[in-house]
Amino acid sequence: MQTDGAITSILDALENEEGHLAPKKRLVVQSAVLCFAETGFAGTSTRMIADRAGVAEATIFRHFGTKKALLLRITSPVLKRLLAPAIAQEARAILENTHDDVRSFIRTIMLSRLGFADNYAPLVRIVIQELPVNADLREIVFTAFEGVFGDVLLAAIQKFQERGQLMQMPPDRLLRMFMSLLAGYYITRTMLAPGDWDDAAEVEAMLDFALSGVSQAGAPGIRAL
Amino acid sequence: MQTDGAITSILDALENEEGHLAPKKRLVVQSAVLCFAETGFAGTSTRMIADRAGVAEATIFRHFGTKKALLLRITSPVLKRLLAPAIAQEARAILENTHDDVRSFIRTIMLSRLGFADNYAPLVRIVIQELPVNADLREIVFTAFEGVFGDVLLAAIQKFQERGQLMQMPPDRLLRMFMSLLAGYYITRTMLAPGDWDDAAEVEAMLDFALSGVSQAGAPGIRAL
DNA sequence: GATAAATGTGAGTAAGTACTCACTCCATTT
DNA sequence: AAATGGAGTGAGTACTTACTCACATTTATC
Structure with a gap:
């Protein structure tokens, strides 16, 4: 903001x-x-x-040196050194703590990513805008996300699936849907309809929307292994 | 495509x-x-x-006349004359038919919007790219969507809420979430990970994801008024 | 305090940039 | 056959573009 x-x-x-x-x-x-x-x-x-x-x-x-290099040198440090490690660390921390349930896991990640995006708001905007046009930037973003999503987040989702807290469904599809909800909210809040938004409430609404359907139990699961 | x-x-x-x-x-x-x-x-x-x-x-x-006018004259006819009426007509048609349930309503709209986006693929890309930077284009898009969403789609959602087929929740929030899912899928399919995608299957997955949580009955509702 | 290196700039340059204009061509209309 | 008007263009124009370079100034190093 x-x-x-x-x-x-x-x-x-x-x-x-x-x-x-x-x-x-x-x-x-x-x-x-x-x-x-x-x-x-x-x-x-x-x-x-x-x-x-x-x-x-x-x-x-x-x-x-060049205008293009200026763009890349501004964006890449944030993407490389902050985005990837931050999410990964969070996800690992939660994964190792077996007490946490899906809902609080996703809530934590969503809120922290919203915080991250706000903290780097103009840069996030630049990345969103240039992503479709700039191949170099796309490369940087993809590799920055690869490790996080490919390894940690998908693993976390699978873990919750094994525990019976998440529906059986290809994990990348599940991940995509959660990300779509979050990205849709962020873009709406910052670009389409800026104004007063209550992040906590909106995240809770997204969790209601998603989890009650996604979790097998019908309610966010307390199901054992 | x-x-x-x-x-x-x-x-x-x-x-x-x-x-x-x-x-x-x-x-x-x-x-x-x-x-x-x-x-x-x-x-x-x-x-x-x-x-x-x-x-x-x-x-x-x-x-x-000018380069800017070229952009607007290319994009506005599609947005003004095709997008808005098409959705509106669909929604109205389904609204008047009281037999249809939420699931088939949303499925129809999602599939037809995917078809529309594919049919105008490069133009959709242009709009997505220029939307954050070009105020005139933003104006056109907003007014094109306004009537559709403000009037028809939100009304449809409220109708389904009254019938007990959709969770009680601000309709615009509900609409935003469904649109986030669809947009997230479209962007993934066309820009992030192009390849072979099965629209029907993915839409069904989104409906599972969303509806089982959103519909009050736990299963897509056959609940009467 | 001398030397080297890093930082900063004014004045360029060559290659675009969007856009104009006088003009030709050609199909209709009169 | 003459006149009209739209379609199309080559050759410009005034300006902006990213980028360079010789030079001045500040800062770090010994």
Whole structure:
């Protein structure tokens, strides 16, 4: 939601990857993130970025070489170093704790991913916008998600299926449906109908919608192995 | 899926709106649709469109005035004249037929919307891509959807709620969730993991996922008024 | 305090960019 | 046969684009 916090988070991720950032380099990143989010990559000129940053155009190229590299260097640290490990850690933590049931598992992941997306709001917007057009970005996103979804989340779903808490159904299909609900809510909340939304309530509604149908017991299961 | 069929459908819609199309104008439309879908609006130059169409650049401006107008004149006929009436008619037809249950109602709409999206595949892609950046396009899409969703689909959902076939929950939230599932499937099928998909089976899976949870009876309801 | 390296920039450049215009061609209409 | 008007274009135009480079300034290193 709040853009300034998001920007500093992005700067942190970049600094973590590239070492200390020169002051004007920071300004370029801040400006570029906002410009790209507002008018898209192809719709943003390096002049716009430079002017908004209060910096000479040449400074952009000094630090990032090309406009395309600027986009990738801004987005990839967040995707590579934050998205994947964060989800994976969460899922593992919950998986190892055998007391938790499906509902709280999914609730935790959904809320934390909403928090993540809010914390990097403009960057999420950039990624969504450029994904269909930019092959390099697509590559980065796919590999970032691969490990998480292929390994950890699908394994978690299978675990819950074995425990009888989730319907028997191809796990990737199940995962896709949960993700569709969450993504649909996020896009509605941030892009289609921005305003006052109660995340906790909406997540609970999605859990009602999904789980009462998905869990075999009819109610979120307390079924043993 | 098949692009040529999609293009002729788009040309039909445009012809229906603007009268007979000059031959080179048709070529421009064909080329522009493909270019915009592949590289985005801002990422496509009028030179690219002209070259691909085998036409002088000036021909584009003779017929459409500006590049932006070209985009809007291509997309708006499909959105205005085909999307809204089609859904509305379907929903009304089913609403008036009191024998139909929720499941077949939603199944019909989902399958027909998938068919529509496939029939206009590149245009759907263009709209998805430009929606966050282009305010004019957003305006057109919103008004096109408004009547359908605000009036017909929400009314249908309320009807089913009154009949006890759908859970009591704000109808727009319910609608959003069903749309999220469908959109998530469409985007996965066409953009994230293209390949062989069985629409009928996937729709049935979405209905299982959603309805068994959403319908109050636990099974898709045969509950009377 | 000297040297090297990193940071920053003004003034370019060559290649696009969307768009214009005077003009030709051609099918109708008169 | 002459006049009309739409379709189509080659050759431009004014401007923007991403990017370069020689040079100035600041910062780090010894």
